[in-house]
Structure formats: C-alpha cells, structure tokens
Amino acid sequence: MKSEYEMSLNDYIAIIKDRALLLGLSIVVILAVTVVVAVTVPPIYQSTGTILVESQQISPELVSAGNNTFADERIEVIRQRVMTRENLLRIIDKYDLFADKGRRFSESDKIDLMRNSIVVATLSTYVKGRGEATVAFNVSFEHKRPEVAKEVANELVTLFLNENLKQRTERANETTVFLTQEANKLGAELASLENQLADFKQTHANALPEHQALRMSMLSRSELEFREVDRDYKTAQEELRYLELELSAANSGLTTKAESVRGTPADLPQDLPSLKAEYARLLTKYKDAHPDVIAVKRKIEALEATGGRTLGASTVSLDVARVRTRIGAAQERIASLAEQKRELVKKMEGYEAEILQAPQVERGLVTLMRDHDNARKKYEEIRAKEMGAKITESLEQENKAERFVLLEPPLMPEKPVKPNRKKIVALGLVLAPAGAGALVMLLEMLKSRVRGVGALESVLGKRVLVAIPYISTQAELAQRKKWRKLMVVAALVLVAIMLVILHMFYMPLDLLLFKALARFQ
Known part of the structure; x- marks a missing residue:
C-alpha cells in the first residue's frame, strides 16, 4: 500500500550535494548582480539649506502682527507658489537640468522629475504654551552633480525667502487697502446719518425730548x-x-x-x-x-x-x-x-x-x-483695525514681523545620499542564498527523483529487503575531486568579493583589521 513520503534531513542534504554547483553559481551570480547594481547606479547628491522661522522682533504686547497664520500652513502655501510650472521651467533652462534625457522627456516629465527632486521638510519642537511648533524647515535638491545640486538649492532657498516677504507684504497691503475702503464707506455712511440727525433736530427743534x-x-x-x-x-x-x-x-x-x-x-x-x-x-x-x-x-x-x-x-x-x-x-x-x-x-x-x-x-x-x-x-x-493694519504693513516692509531667516545656506555635498550601496549589497547577501535555494526547489519540483530506501518504499508500496550502496568509479571520483577544487576556488572568489565590498563600501580593510585587533587587546 502506497503512503505519502515525507522528505527527511538526509534527503535535503542529498539535494544540496547534487545541486551544489547550481547553488554556488546561483549565489555567485545573484551576489555579483547586486554588487554590479550597487557599483553602477549613479550617485545622487543632495544639497540642503535651512531656513529659520523667526518670531516677531517687536513685542506682540506693543504691536500685534496681522499675519497670524501657522508656520506649516504658510510654508506649504509658499512651496506651492515656488514650485509653479513657470519657476521650475526657468530653473531647468537656467541650469540645463535633465539634458541627458534628451527629447525622450517632455516639459511635463521634466517638471515632475524636478518636483520629485525637491524636498521640503519642517523641523518642529515643543514650545511651552503652544505645543508642537515649527521653528525651521529644510529645502533640499537632489542631482547627480554636486555643484548643480548646490546651485539649484541656493536658487530654491532664495525663492522661498523672497516669496515669503512678497506674500506677507502683499497680504498686509491688501488688508490695509480693504480696511481703508471700508472705513471710507462707513465714514460716508456716518456723515449721512449725522446730516439726517441734524436735519431731524432742526425740523423738530421745538419738540425735542x-x-x-x-x-x-x-x-x-x-x-x-x-x-x-x-x-x-x-x-x-x-x-x-x-x-x-x-x-x-x-x-x-x-x-x-x-x-x-x-x-x-x-x-x-x-x-x-x-x-x-x-x-x-x-x-x-x-x-x-x-x-x-x-x-x-x-x-x-x-x-x-x-x-x-x-x-x-x-x-x-x-x-x-x-x-x-x-x-x-x-x-x-x-x-x-x-x-x-x-x-x-x-x-x-x-x-x-x-x-x-x-x-x-x-x-x-x-x-x-x-x-x-x-x-x-x-x-x-474699522479705523482702529486700519491703524493696526498700517502698523503691520510697516513691520512687514521693515522686516520686523515674523520672518524667514537663512540659518544655513546650501553647501557643496561631499557624499551622495543615493543609492545606499551598503543596503543594496546587504540585500544581495540575503537574496543570493534565498534565490539559489528557490531555484533548486523549483527544479526539484519540476524533475523529482527517488532518493533513498524510504522514498522507494513509498513509491512501490513494498518493503525493500536489500539495498546495494552506490559504488563510484574512478572517473566519478576524479570528477568529484575536480568539483571540490572548483567549489574551493568559488569560495575563495566569494571571500575576495566580500573583502572588496567591505573595503569599498564599508571600511578600508586595514582600519577594519586595526579595529578588530583593538577589541582583542
């Protein structure tokens, strides 16, 4: 009677021995591919400028500012104004960005790439009485050339600073103009009512209460x-x-x-x-x-x-x-x-x-x-509000209100931020044995074999009385010896590759050796 056979540890070891060459080659190939990818992917440099959100210079108890919006909201509004199609196209043309793309990319594609290369990140801290508050934000730009990343980041920082000053000044001016118009309307209405009141009193002068x-x-x-x-x-x-x-x-x-x-x-x-x-x-x-x-x-x-x-x-x-x-x-x-x-x-x-x-x-x-x-x-x-708006406008024009101050200008990046070659290689070290094992298992599923007495009994449904061991010939022994040598060479090559990777992407081998020796002293 046939029964379902469950593979034992010896069967798995036998599969590994039979597929040792395939496993080794698969591991070496996958690892080599990850190393090649980690080495050949072009580096991406990022230049970052930090802008400080500085509070009003004059005490709010003496002069209250009119633009009391949250810093996050204001930063987002300015980001949308800075990253308009017109501004981005001007920067792309000025610094000849994405020239290597040629005609394959349209203007919309370049603008999308440009927007993906710009990073605006806020820096928050806990302020007593206000809770979580934004005190600064970073404006970054990523590019393959570090000097271009620095120049474009400088351009973006300048746009942020100018747009903030322009926006606050325009808002204060619009507020002042609006309040002045409303005050004039109310003044005319008040004068009309005063005339009506005077005429009424004059008409009924003898009957006033x-x-x-x-x-x-x-x-x-x-x-x-x-x-x-x-x-x-x-x-x-x-x-x-x-x-x-x-x-x-x-x-x-x-x-x-x-x-x-x-x-x-x-x-x-x-x-x-x-x-x-x-x-x-x-x-x-x-x-x-x-x-x-x-x-x-x-x-x-x-x-x-x-x-x-x-x-x-x-x-x-x-x-x-x-x-x-x-x-x-x-x-x-x-x-x-x-x-x-x-x-x-x-x-x-x-x-x-x-x-x-x-x-x-x-x-x-x-x-x-x-x-x-x-x-x-x-x-x-409305006259009091108009006076406050005029004071706010003066504060904005003299840059005494809440403002954006360049805390740290964009610098020339020394190291790329992308790709993370260490993570790529580490991923290759994980994927190489996993991928090789998956390949072997796939082949075993496609072309199964009867391994051992137990598997044979499971297939035939009868008990095996005698098992004759496999007797290798001289040619097979020589072939095995040759494969062992190849495996040793492959292992040495793999170790050499690992050492090269450590030397290039992690730490020079001499420093690594000194550190290792220092731990044992």
Missing part, C-alpha cells in the same frame, strides 16, 4: 400770564362800563349824581386842597382801584386842568371830553389785552401740540441716534 421740561415750564408761565391778562381785561371792561356811565352823566350835567350812583359821596369838597386831603385820607382806607379813590383822583385831575377853579356849568364840556378820552384809552387797552389773550392762547396751543408731538419725535430721534451710534462704533472699530 430734551426741551420737554422747558416747554412745560413755558406752558405754565403762559397760563399764568394768560390769567393775569384776563384779569386785567376784565378790569378794563369794568372801567369802560364805568366811563360810559360817567360820559352819560357828564353829557347831562349830572356828574355828581352819577358819582352818587356808583357809590361816591355827593358832598365831596370842590376846592383842590380839600380834594387832595380827601384823596390822601381815602388811600389810607382803600386801594388805588377803589371807586371812591378813582372818583376823587379824577376830580383832582379835572381841577388841575381848569387851573384850580371851582367846577361849574362850564366844566361840563371838559368832563365830557376827558371822559371820552379815557374811554378811548380804555378801549385801546381792552383791544390790546384781547390781542395778548389771543396770542397767549395760540402760544399755549402750540406748546401743547409740541408736548403731544414729543413722544413721536423721541421715537424717531431714538432710531436715528441708535443707527448713528452703531455706525460710529463700526467706524471707530
């Missing part, structure tokens, strides 16, 4: 004045009625009787001194407006007009003329008082209308004042 107390006081004063004028008006009307009675009495010659009717004593003295004495006596008892006082005063005036002569029939005409004159004066006074009353009524009505209109005027005034205050606050805010 701040004059409300004054108008109430003037209304009270007008009412008091109206009452006084009304009282005088009524007194004047009473006097007119009295004068009319007196005129009637004078016309009929019954002055004394008329006076008696009004309550005046009929036995008044007729001479001037006696009348004056009576007038003085009456003043001690009554006021000037009392009828008796008025009557005595009029007789005194009449006697003084006639030269102090005793009244008689000749005085009738004089009394009539005098009374008529006084009636005319009284009528004029009544008309004047009536006109004053009308004016006072009109004035009081005007005050009342203004007092009633005050709430509506106040509502409109409050709206205008609110709009004016809001516009003024916005205007003052």
Whole structure:
C-alpha cells in the first residue's frame, strides 16, 4: 500500500550535494548582480539649506502682527507658489537640468522629475504654551552633480525667502487697502446719518425730548400770564362800563349824581386842597382801584386842568371830553389785552401740540441716534483695525514681523545620499542564498527523483529487503575531486568579493583589521 513520503534531513542534504554547483553559481551570480547594481547606479547628491522661522522682533504686547497664520500652513502655501510650472521651467533652462534625457522627456516629465527632486521638510519642537511648533524647515535638491545640486538649492532657498516677504507684504497691503475702503464707506455712511440727525433736530427743534421740561415750564408761565391778562381785561371792561356811565352823566350835567350812583359821596369838597386831603385820607382806607379813590383822583385831575377853579356849568364840556378820552384809552387797552389773550392762547396751543408731538419725535430721534451710534462704533472699530493694519504693513516692509531667516545656506555635498550601496549589497547577501535555494526547489519540483530506501518504499508500496550502496568509479571520483577544487576556488572568489565590498563600501580593510585587533587587546 502506497503512503505519502515525507522528505527527511538526509534527503535535503542529498539535494544540496547534487545541486551544489547550481547553488554556488546561483549565489555567485545573484551576489555579483547586486554588487554590479550597487557599483553602477549613479550617485545622487543632495544639497540642503535651512531656513529659520523667526518670531516677531517687536513685542506682540506693543504691536500685534496681522499675519497670524501657522508656520506649516504658510510654508506649504509658499512651496506651492515656488514650485509653479513657470519657476521650475526657468530653473531647468537656467541650469540645463535633465539634458541627458534628451527629447525622450517632455516639459511635463521634466517638471515632475524636478518636483520629485525637491524636498521640503519642517523641523518642529515643543514650545511651552503652544505645543508642537515649527521653528525651521529644510529645502533640499537632489542631482547627480554636486555643484548643480548646490546651485539649484541656493536658487530654491532664495525663492522661498523672497516669496515669503512678497506674500506677507502683499497680504498686509491688501488688508490695509480693504480696511481703508471700508472705513471710507462707513465714514460716508456716518456723515449721512449725522446730516439726517441734524436735519431731524432742526425740523423738530421745538419738540425735542430734551426741551420737554422747558416747554412745560413755558406752558405754565403762559397760563399764568394768560390769567393775569384776563384779569386785567376784565378790569378794563369794568372801567369802560364805568366811563360810559360817567360820559352819560357828564353829557347831562349830572356828574355828581352819577358819582352818587356808583357809590361816591355827593358832598365831596370842590376846592383842590380839600380834594387832595380827601384823596390822601381815602388811600389810607382803600386801594388805588377803589371807586371812591378813582372818583376823587379824577376830580383832582379835572381841577388841575381848569387851573384850580371851582367846577361849574362850564366844566361840563371838559368832563365830557376827558371822559371820552379815557374811554378811548380804555378801549385801546381792552383791544390790546384781547390781542395778548389771543396770542397767549395760540402760544399755549402750540406748546401743547409740541408736548403731544414729543413722544413721536423721541421715537424717531431714538432710531436715528441708535443707527448713528452703531455706525460710529463700526467706524471707530474699522479705523482702529486700519491703524493696526498700517502698523503691520510697516513691520512687514521693515522686516520686523515674523520672518524667514537663512540659518544655513546650501553647501557643496561631499557624499551622495543615493543609492545606499551598503543596503543594496546587504540585500544581495540575503537574496543570493534565498534565490539559489528557490531555484533548486523549483527544479526539484519540476524533475523529482527517488532518493533513498524510504522514498522507494513509498513509491512501490513494498518493503525493500536489500539495498546495494552506490559504488563510484574512478572517473566519478576524479570528477568529484575536480568539483571540490572548483567549489574551493568559488569560495575563495566569494571571500575576495566580500573583502572588496567591505573595503569599498564599508571600511578600508586595514582600519577594519586595526579595529578588530583593538577589541582583542
């Protein structure tokens, strides 16, 4: 009965012995190929310039900068502006880059190669209060010729520095222009509101809320004045009625009787001194407006007009003329008082209308004042921002704000950064036995053999009774001896190759020997 045979360690050793030549050649070939690749790949040199992100020179507590963006963001924006198609083509033409590519590469291919050759790496550190912050960044360029790498790296560093200054200055200038335009707009709006407010106050000057107390006081004063004028008006009307009675009495010659009717004593003295004495006596008892006082005063005036002569029939005409004159004066006074009353009524009505209109005027005034205050606050805010933008612009122009400073210019590279020949050779040392073993296993899978008694029993399904060992002939022994010599030579060649690799890519053999001896001393 057949059973699946599992290969033993002896079988693997037998395979290695049978395929020793193939294994050796495969290892040597793979290793030789890796060495050739490591040696023949052209070196790539890298020149690097370091740019420091320097903080604002003037204390932010005194002057605040306007361009407060993160350094990473700003560096990325500048990188995109520097690595435009126009700039890269100009650098390619200036330094004749990728000339060895000939016409096989288009402009787009060269630009892609150029961008892949440029490396921008930020350098960050921990800043107390800010966390992780970018303090510098490297700008590098890779090329097969070290002098070209240095020149192009210098060009790129210069572009970064100039673009940063240009960008910050343009941004500060644009901010200042924008804020100035907005301030002018708000200023015009504020002036318009001030004109509207002035016109409103001028139109409603008599109904402004701040004059409300004054108008109430003037209304009270007008009412008091109206009452006084009304009282005088009524007194004047009473006097007119009295004068009319007196005129009637004078016309009929019954002055004394008329006076008696009004309550005046009929036995008044007729001479001037006696009348004056009576007038003085009456003043001690009554006021000037009392009828008796008025009557005595009029007789005194009449006697003084006639030269102090005793009244008689000749005085009738004089009394009539005098009374008529006084009636005319009284009528004029009544008309004047009536006109004053009308004016006072009109004035009081005007005050009342203004007092009633005050709430509506106040509502409109409050709206205008609110709009004016809001516009003024916005205007003052934008003016303050404009002043800050102008200061920021001055800082940028004088290079006193946050800036990029060339910390270390690109130098001539002394060693290539690519390829890493040590890694290539080390990779070859790993791939050589792995590749040779894989090749042998592949051949064994394609052309399998029966090796040993166990394999034969597995194939036949029967037990082997006798096994006759293989007897080598003289020719086979000579062939084996020859192969052994070849294997020794191959091993020596391999060792020589390893020594050459160590000498070229790692360390000179004499230094390596000295170091090794130093460890054992």
